Amino acid sequence: MDGLMVNTEELYTTVGETILERRGHQFTAELKNEMMGLPGDVAWQVMIDAHRLTDSPAELDAECxxxxxxxxxxxxQAMPGLMDLLAFLEEHDIPRCVATSSSHRFAERVLGQIQVLQRVAFVVTAEDVPRGKPHPDIYLEAARRMEVASNEMLVLEDSHHGTRAGIAANACTIAVPGExxxxxxxxxxxxxxxxxxDDLIR
Known part of the structure; x- marks a missing residue:
């Protein structure tokens, strides 16, 4: 979802910069890449370890x-092509869901704001599975709820950790990288x- 459907990865840069500037550190591209696509608590721990912060993941999440x-x-903002892709999937009656490392609360708020929440069958988050991305659990759970085999599912991902999860779930995985x-x-x-x-998604 983040960086694929909505521009929240861009906003996460602002958030990361703000949080670390308050503590006298810089939010580098390298650190952002390490955190990208991971469940929230895991991502925050990466930041904590990188800069030896005294905060807990929960405290950083609340500040975020x-x-x-x-x-x-x-x-x-919705990412370019999202609304047309959803219209194509709806026109061809292709089931769709969102599988994200974000929390339910955040995902529903974001998807609701761009009026997409009602256009997907359900949202699976890192809160619903034992292990987050890059493990396959979130996509295996999505396939279970969709009542399809995971190798019959198309996964679109913008990050390394996300594509690792899709591949590990044996899904047809297409990377859609952003800047x-x-x-x-x-x-x-x-x-x-x-x-x-891109036409190759259709």
Missing amino acids: EVIFADLLPSRL HSRNHDFSGVHAVADSLA
Whole structure:
């Protein structure tokens, strides 16, 4: 979802910069890449370990929510091609869901704001499975709820950790990197798309 369907990866950069600037550190591209696609508590622990912060993952997550609350109303946008892709899937009666490392609360808020929540069957988050991405659990759970075999499912992902999860679930996995993830290792994916508007997704 983040960076694939909505521009929240861009907003996460602002959040990461703000949090670390308050503590006298810089939020580097390398650190962001390490955190990208991981469940929230795991991602925050990466930041904590990188800068030896005294905060807990829960404390950083709470601070993040406050910063995001200011950013979302004016800066949240759907990624290019998303609405046309959803219309195509609806026209061809292809089931769809969202599998994200974000929390239910955050995912539903974001998807609701861009009026997409009602256009997917359900949302699976890291809160619903024992292990987050890059483990396959979230996509195996999505396939179970969809009542399809995981190898019959198409997974679209913008990050290394996300594509690892899709591949591990034996799903047809297409990488759709953004500016934030062009340099990620997408080896093993079925294909790499330029954007959600790329014809190879259809």
